[in-house]
Amino acid sequence: MKSCIKNLFLAVLFLLLYSELLALEPSERPRNVIVMIGDGMGVAHITAGRTFKGKLELENFKHMGLLLTHIPGEKYVGESAGGASAISCGVKTYYGIAVHPDGTAAESVMEVAQAAGKGTGVIVTCSITDATPAAFVAHVKSRKMEFEIAEQIATSKMDLLLGGGWGWFLPESKGGRRKDGKDLIGEMESGGFTFVKDEEAFRQLKAQPQRKILFLFAENHVGNAQSRRPSLKEKTAFALSMFEKGKNGFVLMIEGSQIDWAAHDNNSDQILLEMADFDDAVGVAIDFVKRNPETLLIVAADHETGGYALNDGSLENKTVVGKFTTAGHTGSMVPIFAMGVGADAFTGIYDNTMVGKKLLEMLKGKRGK
Ligand SMILES: [Zn+2]
Numbered sequence: 001m002k003s004c005i006k007n008l009f010l011a012v013l014f015l016l017l018y019s020e021l022l023a024l025e026p027s028e029r030p031r032n033v034i035v036m037i038g039d040g041m042g043v044a045h046i047t048a049g050r051t052f053k054g055k056l057e058l059e060n061f062k063h064m065g066l067l068l069t070h071i072p073g074e075k076y077v078g079e080s081a082g083g084a085s086a087i088s089c090g091v092k093t094y095y096g097i098a099v100h101p102d103g104t105a106a107e108s109v110m111e112v113a114q115a116a117g118k119g120t121g122v123i124v125t126c127s128i129t130d131a132t133p134a135a136f137v138a139h140v141k142s143r144k145m146e147f148e149i150a151e152q153i154a155t156s157k158m159d160l161l162l163g164g165g166w167g168w169f170l171p172e173s174k175g176g177r178r179k180d181g182k183d184l185i186g187e188m189e190s191g192g193f194t195f196v197k198d199e200e201a202f203r204q205l206k207a208q209p210q211r212k213i214l215f216l217f218a219e220n221h222v223g224n225a226q227s228r229r230p231s232l233k234e235k236t237a238f239a240l241s242m243f244e245k246g247k248n249g250f251v252l253m254i255e256g257s258q259i260d261w262a263a264h265d266n267n268s269d270q271i272l273l274e275m276a277d278f279d280d281a282v283g284v285a286i287d288f289v290k291r292n293p294e295t296l297l298i299v300a301a302d303h304e305t306g307g308y309a310l311n312d313g314s315l316e317n318k319t320v321v322g323k324f325t326t327a328g329h330t331g332s333m334v335p336i337f338a339m340g341v342g343a344d345a346f347t348g349i350y351d352n353t354m355v356g357k358k359l360l361e362m363l364k365g366k367r368g369k
Pocket of ligand 1: 305329
């Protein structure tokens, strides 16, 4: 009997020590996580943005790395659904939204944050049903399943959704695209969301941030950098002021969605504008980290778009001579920048799925086994 008790004691001691080894130090566990994704943003896009702006907010980062975006055995060149799923869930997909290879749902940073009582939000400059935001909120086999993505967004536990795409949520009878007659915005309002669809209403809400907000500013995608109001910077400031008041911290994803589109269009001038708009929003996030040092801020890209290169330019005139090798994506590595709690974990060259894996570990407070 005595040796039995002794064995039990040793077993409990071993388990305690083992779990202690797996636990992350408090200094590696961020209370808040801000993930910013420049869609299609390679090193040339950043250089072009710097030439245009003179100096970038991105230059404040001390921890940087490079991400591999290939899909081994399947594709050399990736796309946004896979790139975003790697960051949101640590899984490798091509066209799949936050799913394992067998199609089952992969746990996302948003779901782990929600289970821990944290606020969660997504801000984009495209439709909220597009690939990158979807990878943080939904689980479907293909990024093309935007009606299903809208349904999953409507029943998700998100607190803030800000972008375009109300057409995917409303029936044709209310000016939307849905043929199933569902009014998902009505359902979300019944569930406690405040729905806002124009700039004026956004400005009125700004003074009194509140939980559960659905801002959808366009029927589908939001306008380009020179036409969209509020700017990505203003939307970011609103979200951070709302979440700053939360009890348990938050996870927020912010995407500069149209850097990718400008590169698909081989429109170098538009890349400058989209990069400047995105970098302004990065500046707001950096200011937040300075005020709230228990935050981790990551800025990354999902893949490179355009095979963009700067063949010439003028620092004095703030112009570049941009050339493209493709109207699609490329397999070049893309940069990642990190600041705040746990930032040093993101340096080096590694597969993009490691970003999601590291974020999940940090949010759970445990190292992966
Ligand atoms: Zn693209």
